[in-house]
Amino acid sequence: MPVTFTFGEMLSARSVIGSTLAELGAQYPNLWVLTPDIGATLVEFRDTYPERFLDVGLAEQACVGVAAGLAYDGNIPVVSGMLPFLSMRALEQIRSDVCYPNLPVKIIGTHGGLVGNGGSTHYAVEDLSLMCSLTNMTVTSIGDPVMVGEILRQSMEMTGPIYIRLAVGKKDMVLYEPGQHDIKIGKGIVARDGTDVTLFTHGTTVAQALEAAQELKADGVSVRVVDMFTLKPIDADLIRRCAEETGGRFVVLEDHLAYGGLASRIADVVADSGISLTSFERLGIPQVYAGFGEDEQLRNKHGYGLSHTVAALRRAVAK
Amino acid sequence: MAIPERPRHDVAELEDLAYELRRKLLLLCGTYEGAVHIGGDLSAADIFTALYHYGLRVDPTDITNPERDRFVLSKGHAAVCMYITMSMRGFFSYEGIVDTYGQLDSAYGMHPCKVQLPGVECSTGSLGHGLPLAVGMAMSARGRGEDHRVFCLLGDGETGEGSVWEAAQIARSNELGNLVAVVDRNRQLMTSFAEERVVFEPYPDKWAAFGWNVVQVDGHDMASLVQAIDGLPAPDSRRPTVIIAETIKGKGVDFMERNLAWHAGSLGKDDLERALAALDAGREKELV
Numbered sequence: 001m002p003v004t005f006t007f008g009e010m011l012s013a014r015s016v017i018g019s020t021l022a023e024l025g026a027q028y029p030n031l032w033v034l035t036p037d038i039g040a041t042l043v044e045f046r047d048t049y050p051e052r053f054l055d056v057g058l059a060e061q062a063c064v065g066v067a068a069g070l071a072y073d074g075n076i077p078v079v080s081g082m083l084p085f086l087s088m089r090a091l092e093q094i095r096s097d098v099c100y101p102n103l104p105v106k107i108i109g110t111h112g113g114l115v116g117n118g119g120s121t122h123y124a125v126e127d128l129s130l131m132c133s134l135t136n137m138t139v140t141s142i143g144d145p146v147m148v149g150e151i152l153r154q155s156m157e158m159t160g161p162i163y164i165r166l167a168v169g170k171k172d173m174v175l176y177e178p179g180q181h182d183i184k185i186g187k188g189i190v191a192r193d194g195t196d197v198t199l200f201t202h203g204t205t206v207a208q209a210l211e212a213a214q215e216l217k218a219d220g221v222s223v224r225v226v227d228m229f230t231l232k233p234i235d236a237d238l239i240r241r242c243a244e245e246t247g248g249r250f251v252v253l254e255d256h257l258a259y260g261g262l263a264s265r266i267a268d269v270v271a272d273s274g275i276s277l278t279s280f281e282r283l284g285i286p287q288v289y290a291g292f293g294e295d296e297q298l299r300n301k302h303g304y305g306l307s308h309t310v311a312a313l314r315r316a317v318a319k
Numbered sequence: 320m321a322i323p324e325r326p327r328h329d330v331a332e333l334e335d336l337a338y339e340l341r342r343k344l345l346l347l348c349g350t351y352e353g354a355v356h357i358g359g360d361l362s363a364a365d366i367f368t369a370l371y372h373y374g375l376r377v378d379p380t381d382i383t384n385p386e387r388d389r390f391v392l393s394k395g396h397a398a399v400c401m402y403i404t405m406s407m408r409g410f411f412s413y414e415g416i417v418d419t420y421g422q423l424d425s426a427y428g429m430h431p432c433k434v435q436l437p438g439v440e441c442s443t444g445s446l447g448h449g450l451p452l453a454v455g456m457a458m459s460a461r462g463r464g465e466d467h468r469v470f471c472l473l474g475d476g477e478t479g480e481g482s483v484w485e486a487a488q489i490a491r492s493n494e495l496g497n498l499v500a501v502v503d504r505n506r507q508l509m510t511s512f513a514e515e516r517v518v519f520e521p522y523p524d525k526w527a528a529f530g531w532n533v534v535q536v537d538g539h540d541m542a543s544l545v546q547a548i549d550g551l552p553a554p555d556s557r558r559p560t561v562i563i564a565e566t567i568k569g570k571g572v573d574f575m576e577r578n579l580a581w582h583a584g585s586l587g588k589d590d591l592e593r594a595l596a597a598l599d600a601g602r603e604k605e606l607v
Contacts, residue, residue: 032462051462054493062451062485069455072433072441073389075462077455092445093482097452101433101442 007177013145013169014041017108020149021045021078025052028156032070032077036063038109042080060085064093064105071103076156083109083165087127094161099136102160108152112141112165113204113255113285114298120289124165129260131163132232138185139232141165141256143206144175147229150183158185167204167255167295175206175227188235194224197249197279197316198242199309202228202262204255204295212309221317231262236269243270248278249316253309255299258284279319281312322376322386333541336407337368338602341571343403343413345598349591353421354583356429358575359474360400362505362538362566367397367404369544370470370501379409382438388467389440389456393449394474394503395430396583401439402427410438447480449473450500454486457498457559466554470499476508479517484529487559491530496556500531503538505568509582526561538564572597 022044025031033045034054046053056063060081067077079086086109087094098105110116112124131139138155142148142164155162162185181189191206192213201209206227213223224246226238242250250270252263263282270277283304290298299305328336341364348355371377375388392401399420406413411427419425426436430444440456443449453471460467477483490498504522506513513519523533532552536543547562568582569575572594586594 032458054458054489056485056489057492059482059485059489061447061482062454062489065448065451065482065486066455066458066489069391069441069452069457070459071455072452073456073459075459093448093451096442096445097448 007174009174010171011145011174013142013148013166013172014110016145016149017080017152017169018042018044020152022048024152024156025049028076030075032067032075033080034063034067034077035080036060036085038081060090061093064090064107065097067105068093068097068101068103071098071105072101076104076106078106078108081109082111082122083124083127084111084122087124087130091130095134098161099134102136104159105161106152106155106164107161108164108166110166110169113167114290114302115167115204115255115295117292117294119292123290125257125285125290126260127165128231128256128262129264132265136160137232138162138230140185140230141203142229143167143172143203143227145169145172146174146178147176147183151185154185165203173207175210186230186233186235188238189227189229190224191227192223192225194222195246196222197251197313198224198226198246199251199253199313200226200228200262200266201253202231205253205304208299208306208309209253212306212313215310216313221313223313228262231265234265234269236273239266239269240273240275243275243277248276249319250277250280251283251309251312251316252281253283253304255304256284258282258286279316281316283308283312320381320384322378322384328372330541330545333368333372333545334605336372337365337541338598340364340368340400340404340407341598342595344400345572345586345591345594347399347403347417347420349586349588349594350417351420352585354585355399356396356583358507358568358581358583359394359397359503359505361570361572361575362568363394363397363400363472363503364570365539365541365544366472366501366503366564366566367400369541369548371404371408373545374548375470376467377408379405382410385465386467389453389469391440391449391453391456391469391471392431392443393453393471394446394477395444395449397472398429398431399427401431405438446474446477447482450483450486453498453500454490454495457490457495458493460497461493461495466497468497468499468551468554470501472501472503475502475504475506475513475519475522478502487526487529487531490559494557495559496552497554498559499551500559500561502561502563503566504563505566507568507577507579507582510579512579523563526563530558532558532560534560534562536562536564538566539570571601573601
């Protein structure tokens with residue numbers, strides 16, 4: 001069944017994955033879905049296309065290898081699981097079995113960032129850094145649950161691999177009206193326009209970024225929020241444009257290590273392109289094993305919550 | 320389009336082909352200045368010969384034919400042995416391999432690369448990766464109702480990798496009777512003999528415990544290899560098969576056999592002559 005949604009509502013990204021894969025399964029007879037025992041939301045696909053569904057059990061390395069074997073034979077495999085395990089335990093399989101021969105394997109999963117209260121074994125906080133290092137890999141991080149379906153659909157025609165990162169995916173705010181933005185892999189979304197400072201973000205912190213921008217509006221500060229959901233290839237044109245149009249003031253907010261993720265990707269573009277900035281500040285996870293707590297509590301504890309975001313934006317516009 | 324049937328070699332012809340393969344391997348090892356994984360090439364030479372010249376349904380003129388048997392080289396460091404075997408089967412030219420092996424921009428590298436050399440089924444080299452790939456190909460065949468087999472050649476040393484056993488479990492769980500693993504059981508790792516640092520035995524029992532159909536053969540006895548291939552269960556059967564081929568690392572060259580120094584190496588002019596003489600002496604003994 002297609003998922004219906006309304007702007008501002010809460011929606012489960014996982015249910016969108018489930019329904020989108022079932023829909024794509026009809027359209028693409030070579031679409032396979034694989035999972036290492038994280039299959040609860042894949043039931044519709046499993047029941048409709050049991051011959052193209054494979055739950056391997058707890059075996060991330062072989063799961064990715066099997067996906068590569070399927071892809072060598074002309075199939076389009078989607079591996080769905082928990083990202084701390086897929087991105088690290090199966091890293092070499094992703095690199096040498098999928099990226100090296102440039103196979104159209106899609107890695108999609110949850111638990112990107114300090115989310116889910118599982119502790120540091122269950123937080124993927126290095127994943128974007130690792131995935132961005134891999135030649136041939138396209139890297140995305142999605143906040144809006146409806147967008148997940150759109151990205152999956154677009155990825156079907158890709159000839160190489162893609163990594164799709166979600167937060168917990170059980171309850172996410174619908175951020176965009178349907179048709180409001182031209183959503184395209186490789187292009188950042190100006191989620192809110194502004195002229196004083198650009199706040200770049202991705203994934204689970206897009207909602208927080210929009211909230212911070214709204215808060216600053218009361219003070220007459222105009223914040224541009226860019227949902228840079230594709231980290232690789234990075235939208236360098238948009239970065240250049242934002243530097244010109246928002247006074248060279250950048251703040252980067254992300255639920256990932258502050259060094260190695262989006263902030264580093266943007267800093268690379270800035271350095272390589274000789275963009276001159278007035279200010280640059282990054283908010284993200286410091287080099288700690290973050291401990292337990294609810295998502296928002298952890299963001300506050302580790303210096304990239306809403307109040308920190310507001311404060312960083314104020315610092316930026318004061319320069 | 321069906322894979323063309325061809326007259327099958329008898330055991331004596333296969334033995335000749337294996338001798339020629341070893342000779343060509345040594346010649347390459349004698350001309351190429353870098354290291355060649357000659358020990359594990361020589362242990363697998365009879366297996367490669369039995370597969371490419373007898374067991375595998377493949378067509379060198381139609382490498383993407385969907386009906387072809389797939390071959391995954393999990394012990395990727397034996398790539399050059401595969402290239403030469405495939406050249407003898409008509410896939411590549413031997414001169415092309417010898418002239419460019421390991422050199423800048425060559426398609427023939429130390430480990431097989433599908434992008435550089437489309438004639439091979441997949442890119443491998445990191446040990447423990449091949450069997451999961453083969454499982455994926457076997458699943459694909461099952462999904463499409465195709466009746467070809469997927470063969471995967473592993474070294475016994477690399478079965479220390481956990482991913483091999485993950486794949487073994489998945490293959491059994493999904494009843495992949497179209498999957499055949501062949502283990503080159505040469506009982507040597509790179510720096511130690513099997514059982515010395517790593518206990519492999521009871522080795523066949525391990526595969527049996529994972530629910531595989533286990534076949535044990537002398538990996539240098541061509542008749543046994545042929546018999547194992549002839550006896551494979553039908554591709555639509557429900558248990559994957561492992562052929563455990565007992566071999567000798569460095570087989571055919573006396574000073575390389577069971578010698579840790581010859582995991583990989585290069586032959587100078589004198590050593591090449593010595594190796595070829597040893598190969599011929601062994602061959603004569605066999606023929607008598």
